Amino acid sequence: MNKRQLQKQQTRNKIAATARDLFTQQGFLNTTTAQIASASGIAHGTLFLHFPTKDDLILEIMDSALETIQDALQPIM
Numbered sequence: 001m002n003k004r005q006l007q008k009q010q011t012r013n014k015i016a017a018t019a020r021d022l023f024t025q026q027g028f029l030n031t032t033t034a035q036i037a038s039a040s041g042i043a044h045g046t047l048f049l050h051f052p053t054k055d056d057l058i059l060e061i062m063d064s065a066l067e068t069i070q071d072a073l074q075p076i077m
Contacts, residue, residue: 008050011040011042011046011050012050012051014040014041014042015036015037015040015042015047015050015051015057016057016060016061016064018036018039018040019031019036019040019057019058019061020061021039022035022036022039023058023061028054028058033047033048033054033057036057
């Protein structure tokens with residue numbers, strides 16, 4: 001992964017982590033993409049380069065959580 005790709009992935013991860021925290025605190029419906037962008041320290045348009053919709057963002061967060069659960073269960077199976 002080159003430097004640009006790494007930076008892009010780090011930004012994407014930061015957006016997802018910030019959104020997860022805001023969704024937990026305020027709820028999905030009460031959290032705006034503008035709030036997520038601001039709390040992430042990025043421009044509002046940058047958020048949409050990584051996640052075209054808020055639904056895409058929540059799906060990413062849910063997929064990540066499911067992967068974590070699956071990884072934790074793998075040794076048991």
